Every structure is written in structure tokens, then in C-alpha cells.
Amino acid sequence: MKLERVVTTPDNYAPFLLSQGIRFGNLLFVSGQAGAGEDGQIVAGGFRAQGEQAFANLRRALEAGGSSLEDVIKVTIFVTDMGNFKDVVELRRQFFTAPYPADTIAEVKALYDPDVMIEIEAIAAVRTAGDE
Numbered sequence: 373m374k375l376e377r378v379v380t381t382p383d384n385y386a387p388f389l390l391s392q393g394i395r396f397g398n399l400l401f402v403s404g405q406a407g408a409g410e411d412g413q414i415v416a417g418g419f420r421a422q423g424e425q426a427f428a429n430l431r432r433a434l435e436a437g438g439s440s441l442e443d444v445i446k447v448t449i450f451v452t453d454m455g456n457f458k459d460v461v462e463l464r465r466q467f468f469t470a471p472y473p474a475d476t477i478a479e480v481k482a483l484y485d486p487d488v489m490i491e492i493e494a495i496a497a498v499r500t501a502g503d504e
Contacts, residue, residue: 373397378437384412392433398498400437404450404491405429406483414487419456420463426492427467439496444473446495453489454479460490 378393378400385392385403393402407415407422408429415425431441447468449460460477473494483491 378402378433380432380436382410382412384408393437395437395498398500400434400439400494400496400498402430402433402437402494402496404483404493405433406485406488406491408488414485419451419453419489420459422488423456423459423463423490424466426490427463430492430494431467434494434496437496438498441467442469443497443499444468444494445497446474446476448476448478448493450478450480450483450491451489452480452483456489 373396376395377391378395380392383392390403393400395401405426406429407425409415409425415421427441434440434444451457451460454477457477464472464475483489
């Protein structure tokens with residue numbers, strides 16, 4: 373098996389020598405997705421708006437790699453303020469379905485940009501014909 377790079381358009385990660393994701397066999401490893409729009413700018417509207425955009429970006433990267441939100445096995449969510457934990461739970465309820473993925477939620481001092489409040493990375497299954 374070989375490593376396959378996942379690319380989305382636009383690819384805001386390319387200048388930083390990062391891949392949106394890497395597929396290896398039936399597993400997909402997606403880089404951290406934040407609340408940036410297609411122009412690379414952080415969306416306005418606070419934590420919830422950034423979270424919704426981050427999950428939309430995660431969905432896009434998963435689909436580009438042949439997977440989906442329904443196939444996420446493990447997710448790691450980084451937040452800059454654990455006071456937003458209730459919103460994180462609501463975002464998980466909005467974007468994931470049972471069985472919910474294994475999860476780590478961690479508060480960090482900062483993310484790649486001072487305006488970023490949430491970043492989500494994931495490991496997902498890539499289903500092939502006949503997989504249930």
C-alpha cells in the first residue's frame with residue numbers, strides 16, 4: 373500500500389507544506405480543520421460559526437479522501453477556551469451520528485492564528501464495495 377495525498381480545492385494548506393489528509397489503505401488521516409472559509413480567512417460570528425465551518429471543512433476533506441462524517445473513527449477537537457465545551461457537544465450532535473466517534477477534546481493556549489478558536493482533526497474509515 374502507498375500513501376495517497378488528499379487535495380481539496382482551494383487548498384489553503386499547500387503553502388505550509390501540509391496535506392489536507394493522507395489515505396493509507398482503508399484509513400484516512402485528516403489534518404486539523406479550522407473555521408476558515410474558501411478564501412482562507414477565519415469566518416466571523418464567534419465560536420459556533422467557526423465550529424460549523426470547521427466541521428464543513430472536515431466533511432469536504434473526508435469526502436475528497438473517499439470517506440464521510442459517518443465513517444469517522446476518532447476525532448480530536450482543540451479549543452482555545454473550554455468554556456465552549458457545551459457548544460462542542462452541540463456541534464458533535466449536529467454533524468456526527470451514532471455510533472459517535474472516539475473523541476479527545478483539549479484546551480490549548482493558541483492555534484495557528486490568534487483568531488482561531490477551534491480546530492478538528494480526524495481518522496476515518498474508507499469503505500469499499502461490500503463494506504457494511
